[in-house]
Amino acid sequence: MKLVGIVGSNAVGSYNRLLLQFIQKHFNKLIELDIVEIDKVPLFNQSDDQTQSPVIQDIAKRIEASDGVIIATPEHNHTIPAALKSLIEWLSFKIHPFENKPVMIVGASYFSQGSSRAQLSLRQILDSPGVNAIVLPGNEFLLGNVKEAFDEENNLKDQGTINFLASCLEKFIRFIKVVSELEGKGGATEVVKPIEEDLFANGKIDTTIEGVEMTAPDWVEQAAEKVNPATGNDYVKLNRGILTVNQIDQFLRSMPMELTFADSNNQFLYYNSVLPPEEMFAKRYPEQPGNPLGACHPDRTHKNVKWVISQLRSGKQDIVRVHVPTHGPDKFVVHNYQAIRDDEGNYMGINEYIMDIKPTVDWYLQQTGQELVGGKDTVSGASQSDNKQADTVSGASQSNAAEPEVDTVSGASSH
Secondary structure (H helix, E strand, O other): OEEEEEEOOOOOOOHHHHHHHHHHHHOOOOOEEEEEOOOOOOOOOOOOOOOOOHHHHHHHHHHHOOOEEEEEOOOEOOEOOHHHHHHHHHOOOOOOOOOOOEEEEEEEOOOOOOOHHHHHHHHHHHOOOOOOOEEOOOOOEEEOOHHHOEOOOOOEOOHHHHHHHHHHHHHHHHHHHHHHHHOOOOOOOOOOOOOOOOOOOOOOOOOOOOOOOOOOOOHHHHHHHHHOOOOOOOEEEEOOEEEEHHHHHHHHHOOOOEEEEEEOOOEEEEEOOOOOHHHOOOOOOOOOOOOEHHHHOOHHHHHHHHHHHHHHHHOOOOEEEEEEHHHOOOOOEEEEEEEEEOOOOOEEEEEEEEEEOHHHHHHHHHHHOOOOOOOHHHOOOOOOOOOOOOOOOOOOOOOOOOOOOOOOOOOHHHO
16 A cells, blocks of 8 residues: 655654654555655745645645655644644645545654644644645554653654554544545445535525525525414424424524534524624625525635535535634634534535534633643754754744635625
């Protein structure tokens, strides 16, 4: 089996490079590992497109030709190094070699926690629209106290560590075979062409209200005249209860999160209006319900919108989550896109719910007396005197991440 191993550091001396070299040498009867360096990868800048540069094209072609990828990442300031992030940015900008590619994450660090937070961050990045890798779940290989982990010949010294690494690699190989079958590459499964999502709802489904212009600002009122829906104190029989329309409305509006519903025809039908648009995490406007999703998003985001919907419609994922860091350091806002299905499993649309989870985390910590504690392995490389460059730490100050394209399904961040 042919794998690519990406050294997640551009440092001259890297324990993560040693780890991949050990895998390449020790498990050569199990896999063929092609080690890729990233020291020549330019800093990502979409205004200076380097997609066709030899270094980016070479790495992309090596990934595409492989059965899977192993990424060995250090940890810098609780996340992956800038050089590795730039590589992934280039490989998700105009070309997408990671798409549906099985990936296994490993990492080495000076301290006992290994590169756990960097690995968690990398999982989220690899799962994002445009990257769309298929990451081996669980099986975290965290090589801590790395300066004592290798002998003079750069072999891992602890047999238990080697055995665990072997078990992770064996599971990854089985994982690659399963993914290959699911993707129709193993000969047993027919390749199914993915559905091209229609963001302008040109088709119709059983619940489509016809005869009303979808983009009409008073679509709700016009549609109500067409179908004469239950209102006010009319009772509605639900799965496990009976409520009036007023009770349902207030129940949904009382939810401690922003809710949005788009149906399987990609028509935006509802949001639980609680706050004025300018005070919401994702702005919603009274005239938007009824709009096709394509009218709710700028053209530049349509590719991401289609990707999220296709993931949910196809069942590849039941939920897609995106953390949006632009609301300030006192919040941790998460956009969740969850597939809605009927009792037979048929796709009915998307439940998007947006919430700041920080108050819940703070309450949990207060109730349990626990604390979130940062490890020493992520804050400073200045005290390291080892002759290898400290690719597992960084003294650089953190800065806010660039605003992501979060308006992937429901609506209103196009304003």
